[in-house]
Amino acid sequence: MKSTPTPALVLRAVDFGESDRILHLLLPDAGRVTAIAKGARRSRRRFSGALDLFQYLKVQIDRRRRGAMARLDQAVLLHNFGALRVDPSRFALGCYLLELLDRLAPEGGARADTRRLFGFALASLELISERPVDGCLRTLLELRALDALGLRPEFSRCVRCGRPAVAAGAAALFHVADGGTVCASCTREGDGCLRVHAGTLRALEQGMRFDLSQLHRLVLPQELLSEARLLIGRFERFHVGVELRSRRFLEQRVPIAPPAAHRGAPREKPIYSPPPRPPGQESR
Numbered sequence: 529m530k531s532t533p534t535p536a537l538v539l540r541a542v543d544f545g546e547s548d549r550i551l552h553l554l555l556p557d558a559g560r561v562t563a564i565a566k567g568a569r570r571s572r573r574r575f576s577g578a579l580d581l582f583q584y585l586k587v588q589i590d591r592r593r594r595g596a597m598a599r600l601d602q603a604v605l606l607h608n609f610g611a612l613r614v615d616p617s618r619f620a621l622g623c624y625l626l627e628l629l630d631r632l633a634p635e636g637g638a639r640a641d642t643r644r645l646f647g648f649a650l651a652s653l654e655l656i657s658e659r660p661v662d663g664c665l666r667t668l669l670e671l672r673a674l675d676a677l678g679l680r681p682e683f684s685r686c687v688r689c690g691r692p693a694v695a696a697g698a699a700a701l702f703h704v705a706d707g708g709t710v711c712a713s714c715t716r717e718g719d720g721c722l723r724v725h726a727g728t729l730r731a732l733e734q735g736m737r738f739d740l741s742q743l744h745r746l747v748l749p750q751e752l753l754s755e756a757r758l759l760i761g762r763f764e765r766f767h768v769g770v771e772l773r774s775r776r777f778l779e780q781r782v783p784i785a786p787p788a789a790h791r792g793a794p795r796e797k798p799i800y801s802p803p804p805r806p807p808g809q810e811s812r
């Protein structure tokens with residue numbers, strides 16, 4: 529019996545043994561699947577191209593071997609997102625998104641969720657193939673990737689009481705570990721919330737709603753972008769739980785200036801409000 533053909537996106541590819549290749553694939557109906565392509569480096573007939581990062585393929589996978597790694601029987605290249613390979617910023621962001629998906633995409637899961645995730649993966653690679661990658665697009669795409677992976681920050685309601693958390697024009701408090709905004713009456717001593725402009729949260733909220741193909745149209749002013757970067761960066765580090773290998777490369781290729789001072793605060797610590805010391809503890 530032949531294995532079923534399915535679209536697939538290559539998230540990771542490593543050589544194995546003399547001529548095999550192990551692939552981490554994202555499938556619309558199955559999430560992340562690890563498969564071995566036997567003799568991949570010898571057979572261009574069964575595996576078009578090199579089976580490499582960013583490739584969008586139509587594959588035949590045998591996943592019925594109980595307890596064993598799935599076997600990739602055949603692959604036809606549908607699209608290789610070649611534009612990502614000729615521009616370092618695009619390549620860096622593309623690698624980062626693939627690594628994020630490779631780390632966090634579920635193996636299996638509800639079909640609607642895995643299809644949504646697959647759709648996000650293709651649409652985001654399409655977007656950065658076509659548009660120049662800057663700090664704004666990078667930040668918004670990271671946010672959308674987290675959302676697609678089920679890690680959606682809450683920007684408008686208080687995560688503790690559910691009431692609208694931010695008054696127009698006011699500063700807002702974001703609790704990284706709790707994953708969203710906290711209203712003034714729910715703030716507790718030692719929370720260590722990030723203090724950001726309400727406008728930053730509104731812009732991020734908008735970034736969640738934009739059609740992905742139009743995301744490049746949303747442009748944040750530098751001050752809000754710096755705050756957004758800090759917020760998304762910390763949220764991601766906390767909730768992803770591992771430092772992704774491609775992050776340093778991305779920071780080099782698509783840097784974002786740290787938040788500038790505002791409201792007279794010193795330049796080094798404009799936004800983050802450290803938790804107050806417990807009573808009786810002397811500062812050193």
Ligand SMILES: [Zn+2]
Binds near residue numbers: 710713
């Ligand atoms: Zn509250």
